[in-house]
Amino acid sequence: MPLSSSAIRANLLLLRGGCGLFVSSRLASSAMLSTRPYKLHKLESGPASEAQVTSDEARKYYRDMATVRRMETAAGNLYKEKAIRGFCHLYSGQEACCVGMEAVLDRNDPVITAYRAHGWTYTRGVPVKAVLSELTGRASGCAKGKGGSMHMYNHNFYGGNGIVGAQVPLGAGIAFAQKYREDKRVCVTLYGDGAANQGQVFEAFNMAKLWDLPCIFVCENNKYGMGTAVERAAASTAYYTRGDYIPGLWVDAMDVITVREATRFAKDWCLSGKGPILLEMETYRYHGHSMSDPGTSYRTREEVQSMRQMRDPIASFRQTLLTAELVAEEELKEIDQSVRKEVDEAVQAAKTNAVPDPKELYTNVYSQPPSGQPNYRIRGIDQFTWSAN
Amino acid sequence: CRSLAARLGPVCLDAASFSRRRLSFGPQFVYTPESADKSLGETSRMNLFQAVTSALDNTLANDPSAVVFGEDVAFGGVFRCTVGLKDKYGKDRVFNTPLSEQGIVGFAIGHAVAGATTVAEIQFGDYIFPAFDQIANEASKYRYRSGNHFNCGSLTVRAPIGAVGHGALYHSQSPEGFFAHLPGIKVVIPRGPIQAKGLLLACINDPDPCFYFEPKILYRSAVEDVPVNGYVLPIGKAEVLIEGSDVTLIGYGTQVHVLREVARLAQSELGVSCELIDMRTILPFDEETVYASVCKTGRCLIAHEAPLTGGFGAELAASVQEHCFLNLEAPVRRVAGHDTPFPHIFENFYLPHQRRCLAAIKDLIGY
Numbered sequence: 188m189p190l191s192s193s194a195i196r197a198n199l200l201l202l203r204g205g206c207g208l209f210v211s212s213r214l215a216s217s218a219m220l221s222t223r224p225y226k227l228h229k230l231e232s233g234p235a236s237e238a239q240v241t242s243d244e245a246r247k248y249y250r251d252m253a254t255v256r257r258m259e260t261a262a263g264n265l266y267k268e269k270a271i272r273g274f275c276h277l278y279s280g281q282e283a284c285c286v287g288m289e290a291v292l293d294r295n296d297p298v299i300t301a302y303r304a305h306g307w308t309y310t311r312g313v314p315v316k317a318v319l320s321e322l323t324g325r326a327s328g329c330a331k332g333k334g335g336s337m338h339m340y341n342h343n344f345y346g347g348n349g350i351v352g353a354q355v356p357l358g359a360g361i362a363f364a365q366k367y368r369e370d371k372r373v374c375v376t377l378y379g380d381g382a383a384n385q386g387q388v389f390e391a392f393n394m395a396k397l398w399d400l401p402c403i404f405v406c407e408n409n410k411y412g413m414g415t416a417v418e419r420a421a422a423s424t425a426y427y428t429r430g431d432y433i434p435g436l437w438v439d440a441m442d443v444i445t446v447r448e449a450t451r452f453a454k455d456w457c458l459s460g461k462g463p464i465l466l467e468m469e470t471y472r473y474h475g476h477s478m479s480d481p482g483t484s485y486r487t488r489e490e491v492q493s494m495r496q497m498r499d500p501i502a503s504f505r506q507t508l509l510t511a512e513l514v515a516e517e518e519l520k521e522i523d524q525s526v527r528k529e530v531d532e533a534v535q536a537a538k539t540n541a542v543p544d545p546k547e548l549y550t551n552v553y554s555q556p557p558s559g560q561p562n563y564r565i566r567g568i569d570q571f572t573w574s575a576n
Numbered sequence: 577c578r579s580l581a582a583r584l585g586p587v588c589l590d591a592a593s594f595s596r597r598r599l600s601f602g603p604q605f606v607y608t609p610e611s612a613d614k615s616l617g618e619t620s621r622m623n624l625f626q627a628v629t630s631a632l633d634n635t636l637a638n639d640p641s642a643v644v645f646g647e648d649v650a651f652g653g654v655f656r657c658t659v660g661l662k663d664k665y666g667k668d669r670v671f672n673t674p675l676s677e678q679g680i681v682g683f684a685i686g687h688a689v690a691g692a693t694t695v696a697e698i699q700f701g702d703y704i705f706p707a708f709d710q711i712a713n714e715a716s717k718y719r720y721r722s723g724n725h726f727n728c729g730s731l732t733v734r735a736p737i738g739a740v741g742h743g744a745l746y747h748s749q750s751p752e753g754f755f756a757h758l759p760g761i762k763v764v765i766p767r768g769p770i771q772a773k774g775l776l777l778a779c780i781n782d783p784d785p786c787f788y789f790e791p792k793i794l795y796r797s798a799v800e801d802v803p804v805n806g807y808v809l810p811i812g813k814a815e816v817l818i819e820g821s822d823v824t825l826i827g828y829g830t831q832v833h834v835l836r837e838v839a840r841l842a843q844s845e846l847g848v849s850c851e852l853i854d855m856r857t858i859l860p861f862d863e864e865t866v867y868a869s870v871c872k873t874g875r876c877l878i879a880h881e882a883p884l885t886g887g888f889g890a891e892l893a894a895s896v897q898e899h900c901f902l903n904l905e906a907p908v909r910r911v912a913g914h915d916t917p918f919p920h921i922f923e924n925f926y927l928p929h930q931r932r933c934l935a936a937i938k939d940l941i942g943y
Contacts, residue, residue: 273743273920332920333921335745337744349746350702381675384676385706386676386706412674413647414648420672420674421674545922548925548926549916565915
């Protein structure tokens, strides 16, 4: 419930612990913020051009984006220290996409995405500690340490998928299950600009449209498929039109409110029985494709820097909030500090928590041993490894 | 857990140990460089990926129909196998494809059927599965179904495979077992740079479609003096690397180097003389060399990273017992990856490392 401005001021005084500093400007409890323009494909009209945002919502979005940003930075540092090995694809720069979409979805709407999944894992309810522990292969990780960076899961979060594009038909299938059970939910199926050229994506589009599935296809277009710029990989880079018979929406995904309203529009579209819809979230990643890619051999440092300076989703949202007087600068600073503390503690846990039990090497291959073979063993486990159990 | 640690030797499982010691992951081996036949002429120091580049360079230079394509090959490739080729031969001969494995292989098959020498790259062997239909149903059957009217023999598909220490589920797989089951194609896996160049050129020149899998951990760690000119090594011919009398060890790719160490340990710790064979070609495999060796030693150990059930070792084991039955002193043993997905954790326990192989040799000797 939005607080009155005097209540906000009072709270700020309490937070300050009476050290004598307080914000003198009048803070609003909500504001109408404008969204950035959309582009439409086979749609008569699009999302709203402005939206009501309360100060509570503003704080939540800011906090979530700041947490994802700091978590990804921490993951990058852990990787450089070799506490994380293997593959690690960072989401920094794309925070507005997961936070903005999650603002409209609820935990009963399933989500499935590709490997750049840490941001989504967090917004889907996995604490930072469990994300970082999964990266460092600890038992406290959200997949017991068995999945790693690309395979994080939670209730109604179907991962985390390593093979490019493979998750899109899966998403269509999940949407079908929703429709079949009359769940009144949407399935959000994300993929990247590189995956947009995979054949199976189009197979999924066809099935989704044929059967009017409540599926929101989302192309997170960060302009580069690994090291290949979109123009060099795709005959058509208008990804929001590539669903052809599926209506589409192009979204400037560097602004969280713009993303939120697009998602609201898409969810309403699907739930009113109109079938699937395709959102192209045009965004940007600051880091390379993965930790083994510096990200500067196929784009200039100036380009990356200019995105950070001019179009950063967190900095621009911060500016919007201050200008609209929705949240005080001191509060934002405190959110930053509390996020930093949370992530630092998570990093410590990720470095020191227990490793998984050795039996995790061969558990969960099947649901249980075949019924006719009570002494079934996973073949190949030599006597040394097995007798440890 | 402590007794497990004791039995496994120096590998320790407690959390403190994990964070304290930077355990080295992946296949444990020391690469033993080999030298090329002097008759092949001038050599240059190359690692495995440079040997691949050299083979592709020779091909593009001598065969005007040859093209090389795949994801990211133009800048040099994610494993540097195609560095410099686009600049030297032009972007219509060395070019990038979009991210579409099924499309890449299907397109490559068509290009080969039309008569051009086609070298397609799949970025990781783990990603080859969308293309499996094209390989199984088109490439392998083209000659047979058309009564020799058409064929895609000028096709070679290259892909990196195998454990690398941190690849986890989708960057470590060894898919050769799936391909061994397709009559009509050839499957080749080199163990080092000199072998790599000769075998790749042999695949490119071979009149049948070839699938050439490069052990990715060897790209940088295997370095030799490789002949700069083109040369071919025989496809379908295994190689005896060490002669011995008590046990035949069979492997391919990275595992050959692990088995070298196993042979050394078997001699020093058990007094057992091992004969080591590198299969080099999985399909069609060299039956003669294998049977001759096992008939001589009477004991056979096959090792591969791919999972045990249905792995290529199963075919070798069945064939060996069929042809060498009366000479066998013990059942044929296989040491392989476990029947689980390639793990994100505990890779060291999953792989067919020296200690597991040595334990199998003890069983063979003591049978």
